[in-house]
Amino acid sequence: MISGHYFRFMNNPLDQLSKAELIALLGVWEKELESNTKVIESKDQRIEKLEGILAKFQKMLFGQKRERFESPDQLFLPFETTAEQQQEAQQELDEKVTCVRKKSRSPHPGRTKLPEHLPVEEIELYPEGNLEEMTCIGKEVTEELDYIPGSYIIRRYIRYKYVSKVQEGKSPIAIAPLPSRLIDKSSVGNGLLASILTDKYVDHLPLYRQLQRFKRENIPIAASTLDGWARQGMERLEILYDWLVKDTCGKGYLQADETTIKVLDSTKKKDTHLGYYWVYHNPVDGTVLFDYQKGRDQAAPKKILKGFKGYLQSDGYATYEYYGNQPGVTHLGCWAHARRKFFEALENDKVRATLALAFIGKLYEVEAHCRDKQLSAKDKKSYRLDHVC
Template structure:
C-alpha cells in the first residue's frame, strides 16, 4: 500500500489524503451521533447558558440609523367563525335597516304585547363613484396674487384610480386570486370600460408605492433572532423565449415571535438566493430538510432547528412498506405533539413551556432515538422505512433543538401556512409576467400574509397605506405595518 502511494503524483496524493480526511470526518460525526442516540440526551444540554442572549435579539442602533437614512432617500412624493351549534350570530358592527311589519286589518281594538325579530344578512355590490375635487381660486383685489388650495397627495399622480379602487384591485388579485381580466369583466358589468393595459399599469404603480415599506420589512426581518424558512415555485414568463416560462422561487421567511412574514423572489433555488437574508443571520434557523439550509445551519452563530412535521411525513410514507415500525415511530412523535397541545391549551408561558418539554418531550425523544439506533442497523437503507429513519437520524440534533427555548416551535408549519395563498394563486393566474412582476407580487404577498396572521382586513389596511405612504415621515414608516394598523383601528 505504501509503495503504491509512493508511485502517485503529488496531485493524486493530495486527492487521496483529502478523500481520507473527508471519510474520517464523516465517521467521527457518525460515531458522535450513535453515542447520542444510544445513551440519550441529557436535560442539562437544553438548560442553556444563563449568560446567553435570550430571544428576541436586539438590533444595533447604528444599523437602525443607517436603514432610516436609506428609507428616507427611497421615499419620493411622486408618489372565526368559532365552533358553535345553531345559527351564526350576525356581526354587531354592521349597519341595520329596520323594516316594521304590522298585521293586516283593523288593529284599533288590539294592544301590542310584544314583537318578534328576524334578521338576515344582505349586501350591495361594490359601489363605484367619482370623487371630484373642486378647488376654488381666490385673487387679490389688486390682482397681485392668486390663491388656490393644493390637491391632496394621490397614489398615482394625474391618474384616475383612488386608493380604495387600487386596494380593491390588489386585494382581489393577490388575496382572492382573481386575475385582472376577470376584474375587467366586473367593471364592464357596471358599464365601466377600462383597458387591460390600464388596469395592469395601475397594479404595477400601486405596488411600486409599497417599496419603501417592503425594504423596511426586509431590514426588520434580517434582525430577527428566530426565523423559519421555506421556498415555493412560481412560473415566470421568459423574455428570451417567447411563450416559455422559467421556474422561479419565492423564498419565504417567517419570524414567529413578531408575526412577520417576508416573501423574496429569486430566479433560482440555489443557496445563493438566500444569501441576502441569511448571509449574516444569527440566531435560531428552522427549516425543512432541503440541503441548501445545511450550510447556513452549520454557522457558529446559528442554531439549526429541523421540523418534526417533515420527519413525521417520512414515517407516514412508510406505512405501506413497514406498518409495524412506522406506526411505532408515529405514535412516539404523536406524544411530542400531545405535549405541544397541552402547552397551548394550558396557555403556558415561555418558562413553563420549556419545563414541560424537558420533563415530558425529552424522554420521548431519547426513547425514539434509542429505538432507531437499534432498528436502523437491520433496515434496508433504500426502503421507505429506512429512508424515514435516515431522515430523522441525520437531523437528530436539529430535531431536538426546539427544547432549548420555550419560544421555539416544534415544526415549520407556520411558514408553510403562509405559503398556501401562492399555491392557490398559481391555479388562477398560472404565471408572473416577468421577474420584476414576481418580485412586486412578493411585496404584497408579504403584507397580506402579515394581515392574515394579525387578523387585519387586508383591503382596509391597503387603502390606508396607499393613502398615507407618500406623505408619512420615514421615521414613522413602521406605523404602516399591518400589525400597527390593527392597533390604530382598535383605538
C-alpha cells in the same frame, strides 16, 4: 483471484497431493470463500436497498399518503369475544341507539345568531285594513342578512384661485393644494386602488376579471391602465415589505422552506415556467414572508438570509446547510422530515424505527400541550425540559 497453484493442484487427484499441497489448497479455498462471501453480502445489501426504494415508490403510488403510526404502548380491542361478551355488547349498543333516537327528537337549537356589529335597517310592517279599532298585542321579528353592493363615485376636486385686489396682475395666484394621493397625476382614488389590490392579492381575483366587472358597470378602463395602477400601488407598498423583512428576520429565530409555483411567461402567450416561493416564518411574532425567486440555487435566498444571525430551521436541502454553517447561525432540523425517514424505515428495521417513532410521538404530545395551553416561550421551555429531558 485464483492462483496458478490452484489449477496445478486440481489437475492431480486429492489422494496424490502431499500434506503441504493440501494445506495450501485449503488456504486457497478459504480465501476464495471469504471473497465470495463479501461479494454476496455486498449484493444482499444492494438488493435490500433497491427493495426498500421499490417499496417506497409502490407505497407512494398505491399506499395511504398519511404517515400514521400506532404506538406499541397503545391498547388494542380484542377481536375474539365470548357469546356472553357479544350479548353484553349488543345490549349496550341497543341502549346507545335508543339514547340517540331520543336525542334526535329534541328541538332544533335554531339558526346561528346574526353578528351584532352590523348596522340594522328596520322595516315595520302592519296588517292591511283599518287598525283604529284594534289593539297591538305584540310583534314578531324576522332578521335576514343582506348585502348592498359597493358603488363607484367620481370625486371632483374644485380648487378656487385667488389673487390680491390691491396688486391685481402682480401678486401670485393662491390656490389650495391637492390632497396627497398614492399615484400622482392618476385618476384612481386611494379607496379604489386599495380595493383592486385587495381583490387581487387577498381574494385572488385576477385583474382581467376585475376589468370585466368595470365593463359591467359601463366604466371604460384599459387593461394597461389597470396593470399600471396595480404595479405602482405595489411600488408604494414596498416600504411595508422592507419592514416585514426586517421584523421577520430580526428576532433571531427563522423557519425557512421553498415551494414551486407556475408563473406566466411574458415572452410566450399562455405559457408558464416554474418559479419558487421562498417562505420565511418568524415563530416569535408569527409573521410570514414570501419571497419569489426564479430558481432554487444557493443564490436564491441570499437577499433574505445574508447577514442573518440566530437559529435557522429548515429541512436537509444543501442550500440551507450553507447558510446554517455561517458564523453566528445555529442550524436546526425539522422533526417532520426526520420522522418521515423513520416511518419509511419501518419496512426494513421495524424495531429501531418503532422506538424512534414512539419517542418522536412523545415530543409531539409535549408540543400539542404547549399549543393547546397557549404557553409563552418561557413556559414552553420549562415544560419541555420537565417532560422530555
